Amino acid sequence: MPLCSVVMSVYNGEVYLKEAIDSILQQSYDNFEFIIIDDASSDGSLEIILSYKDSRIVLIQNEKNLFLAASLNKGIRIAKGKYIVRMDADDISMKDRLLKQVSFMESNPQVGISGTCSEIIGHGSGFGNYSQDDQTIKFKLLHECHLLHPTLILRKELIFENNLFYNEEYRKNQDYELFVRAIDITEFANLPDRLIKYRQTEDNVKREVHNQKENVLILQKKLFHKIGIEVTDHKLHLYKLINKQEYPQSKEFLIESCEFLQLLVYSNNEKRFFTTEKFEAYINNLFENVCRNVKGTGLIPFKFYLKSNISHFGYYKVKLLVILFLKGILVNK
Numbered sequence: 001m002p003l004c005s006v007v008m009s010v011y012n013g014e015v016y017l018k019e020a021i022d023s024i025l026q027q028s029y030d031n032f033e034f035i036i037i038d039d040a041s042s043d044g045s046l047e048i049i050l051s052y053k054d055s056r057i058v059l060i061q062n063e064k065n066l067f068l069a070a071s072l073n074k075g076i077r078i079a080k081g082k083y084i085v086r087m088d089a090d091d092i093s094m095k096d097r098l099l100k101q102v103s104f105m106e107s108n109p110q111v112g113i114s115g116t117c118s119e120i121i122g123h124g125s126g127f128g129n130y131s132q133d134d135q136t137i138k139f140k141l142l143h144e145c146h147l148l149h150p151t152l153i154l155r156k157e158l159i160f161e162n163n164l165f166y167n168e169e170y171r172k173n174q175d176y177e178l179f180v181r182a183i184d185i186t187e188f189a190n191l192p193d194r195l196i197k198y199r200q201t202e203d204n205v206k207r208e209v210h211n212q213k214e215n216v217l218i219l220q221k222k223l224f225h226k227i228g229i230e231v232t233d234h235k236l237h238l239y240k241l242i243n244k245q246e247y248p249q250s251k252e253f254l255i256e257s258c259e260f261l262q263l264l265v266y267s268n269n270e271k272r273f274f275t276t277e278k279f280e281a282y283i284n285n286l287f288e289n290v291c292r293n294v295k296g297t298g299l300i301p302f303k304f305y306l307k308s309n310i311s312h313f314g315y316y317k318v319k320l321l322v323i324l325f326l327k328g329i330l331v332n333k
Contacts, residue, residue, distance in 0.1 A: 002033040002056075004102055004153070005081035009071035010049070011039040013089035016199065017048050023092045025054055029099035032085070033058055035075040040065040045089075069166035069174040076165065079156060088150040092121075092197040101153045104191055112158040112186030113179070115151040116195040123202045130190040135278045137188040141179060142223050143240045147188060149175040151196050158186055173215055180219050184226070184273070227274065228267040235260060242286050247294050254294040258304045261287045299325070 006024055010017060024034055037060040038046045049059055060074055076084055083105055087093060097116070104114060111134070118128035130146050131137050140146040152175070158164060162185050166174045179188070217236055224231045231239075241247065242257055261283050268279050287308065291301035302325045 002081045003031045004033075004083040004085050004098060005075075005079035005156070006032055006034045006085045006087050006098075007037075007072055007075035007079065008035070008087040008089055009037045009039055009068055009075070010041060010045045010089040011065065011068075012041045012043045012045060014041075014044040014048055016090040017045055019092055020087065020089050021049070021052065023094075024087060024098075025052070025056070026095065027093065027098045028096050029102060030056075031102075032056060032098060033080060035060065035079060037062060037071040037075050039067070039071045067168075067171055069168045069170055072174075073165045073168065076156070076159060082156060084152075084154045084156050084159065086150050086152040086154075088199075090122075090199040090201075091150050092199075094193075094195045094197075097195040100191060100193060100195060104189070105153055105155070108189065110187050111189045112155050113147065113182060114153050114189040114191065115147040115149075116191045116193055118148055118151060118196045118198040119194045120200050121197045122199040124200055127194060128198060132190045132192060134187040134189060135275050136282065137190065138183055138274065139279060139282050140243075141176075141183065142220060143236070143243045145176050145179065147175065147179060147190065148196075148198065150198065155186075158182075170215060173219070176216060176219055180222055183223070226271070227264070228271045229263065242290060245289060245293070247290065249295050251298075251300060254290060254300055254304070257290045257294075258287065258308070261290070262308060 008020070008024075013020075021034075021036070024032075034054075034056050035058045036049055038049060040062045046061070049057070058078070060071075060078070062071060062074075066074075072086075083102060085098065085101065101114065101116065105111060108114075115130060117130055120126045120128055128148055130148065131140060137146045154164075162182070164178060164182055164185075167177050170177050182188075217233060220236055221231055224236075238253075238256060238260060241253075242261070247253065265280050265283050268274050269276055288305075291305050294301065
């Protein structure tokens with residue numbers, strides 16, 4: 001009985017498919033099955049899969065194109081492993097990926113869903129770095145996803161007991177939707193290791209931008225609802241700017257940002273959805289950055305920070321108050 005089941009869906013992926021399959025079959029860890037779903041490809045993908053004579057490969061052939069969520073669900077339902085490991089047909093897993101991810105999950109039974117950092121290849125280059133702490137990953141879901149889908153390892157028991165199968169109504173962002181449902185059920189984590197080469201293409205970059213205008217906003221509104229706040233698209237955009245430190249230089253932005261951040265802390269203290277102390281520290285950092293960096297606002301940042309119920313007390317707060325006061329005086333002059 002394999003300890004983990006690697007699940008990969010393929011649709012017309014012949015260009016990079018062999019690299020992806022080889023990277024799994026050549027893993028240093030070998031107690032796995034490799035479930036590959038051919039989603040009615042019209043290119044040479046199926047022929048490439050059939051060319052392998054490895055007993056660890058389990059092939060599912062869809063008679064018609066079912067799209068990613070439905071295909072992955074088919075794979076998960078027949079999986080024999082304790083863990084479900086995600087893989088995409090155009091990415092490359094590092095040799096020790098399965099070994100490190102399975103070892104981590106075996107040592108951390110409280111974690112139900114975990115990912116890794118990545119190296120970006122293809123359209124652009126660089127590294128995808130993700131938060132390792134459960135609460136920080138969950139805080140960041142309010143404005144962006146901090147678990148990379150093709151790096152995931154999930155406990156199969158968690159999926160079946162909580163009906164955490166992919167929502168087949170979602171053609172994109174199926175992972176984000178699943179995380180929103182799982183956020184108060186289990187702990188999340190990321191390994192700091194770059195265990196996958198994530199292929200970024202011009203097309204998927206464009207799709208990510210487009211999808212931000214669609215169901216991602218709906219999912220973010222659901223998350224804010226969990227902490228007792230009903231938000232507009234405008235407020236979601238405001239919160240995203242705050243987190244990305246892209247500050248319009250205006251008094252209106254400063255005031256609106258400070259008021260919204262204080263509302264977040266107040267609402268979470270009432271609902272206790274996130275760990276209150278950690279969430280307050282996270283929001284306080286955002287609050288301080290806004291006060292420090294929005295220019296041309298005189299003493300308004302000083303007054304907000306002085307009266308705020310989220311800014312930390314002690315030496316550091318006094319030091320920042322002095323800085324904000326002096327900046328305010330200089331601006332007024």
